[in-house]
Amino acid sequence: xxxxxxxxxxxxxxxxxxxxxxxxxxxxxxxxxxxxxxxxxxxxxxxxxxxxxxxxxxxxxxxxxxxxxxxxxxxxxxxxxxxxxxxxxxxxxxxxxxxxxxxxxxxxxxxxxxxxxxxx
Numbered sequence: 089x090x091x092x093x094x095x096x097x098x099x100x101x102x103x104x105x106x107x108x109x110x111x112x113x114x115x116x117x118x119x120x121x122x123x124x125x126x127x128x129x130x131x132x133x134x135x136x137x138x139x140x141x142x143x144x145x146x147x148x149x150x151x152x153x154x155x156x157x158x159x160x161x162x163x164x165x166x167x168x169x170x171x172x173x174x175x176x177x178x179x180x181x182x183x184x185x186x187x188x189x190x191x192x193x194x195x196x197x198x199x200x201x202x203x204x205x206x207x208x
Contacts, residue, residue, distance in 0.1 A: 089104055089150055090102050090103040090104050090106070090107065090150060091107065091150045091153045091155065091188070091190050092153060093153075093188070093189060093190070102188060102190075104148040104150060107148045107150075107155060107157075107184065107188070107190075108146040108147075108148050108157075110183060110184050110187050110188070111146050111148070111157050111159065111180045111183070111184055111195075112124055112145065112146050112159070113183075114176075114179045114180045114182075114183035114184065115146075115159050115161065115176050115179065115180055117179065118172065118175045118176050118179050119167075119172070119175065120163050120164050120167040120171075120172040120175075121161055121162070121163060121164075121172065121176065122161075122162040122163060122164055122203045123145075123161070123162050124144070124145030124146065124159065124160065124161060124162075125145045125160045125161055125162050125200040125201060126144045126145050126160070145159065145160040145161070146158065146159050146160070153190055153191070154190070154191045154192075154193045155184065155190055155191065155192045155193060156192075156193055156194045156196075157180060157184070157192060157194070157195045157196070158195075158196045158198065159176065159180065159195065159196070159197050159198065160198045160200050161176070161197060161198070161199055161200065162199075162200060162201040162202070162203055163199055163201075163202055163203070164202070164203055164205075165202050165203060165204040165205070169199055173197040173199070176195070176197050177195040177197060180192070180195045181195050
């Protein structure tokens with residue numbers, strides 16, 4: 089499932105995987121985001137995804153060409169999580185709408201883990 093844009097010259101289909109990658113790249117550019125996260129179903133362990141798998145930590149739902157995006161992230165310890173989340177929501181909404189011309193109804197940010205740098 090995905091979204092479709094209809095123009096005078098034809099129809100453009102955009103898959104949810106592409107929409108997820110757009111959202112993931114926008115989110116990972118935000119200050120404080122360590123990476124996207126995928127949860128292992130068996131033990132509930134959250135793993136940080138590599139850049140090429142950024143779309144695995146994102147769920148995109150398309151209803152009548154209106155998008156609902158859920159991002160599962162890891163943030164850096166010591167930052168204000170609410171501020172990081174707000175920055176991500178704004179950045180993802182703007183980037184996806186600008187790139188696709190579609191409407192983003194909601195961007196939900198789920199913080200799955202916090203990365204703590206250890207000083208050795």
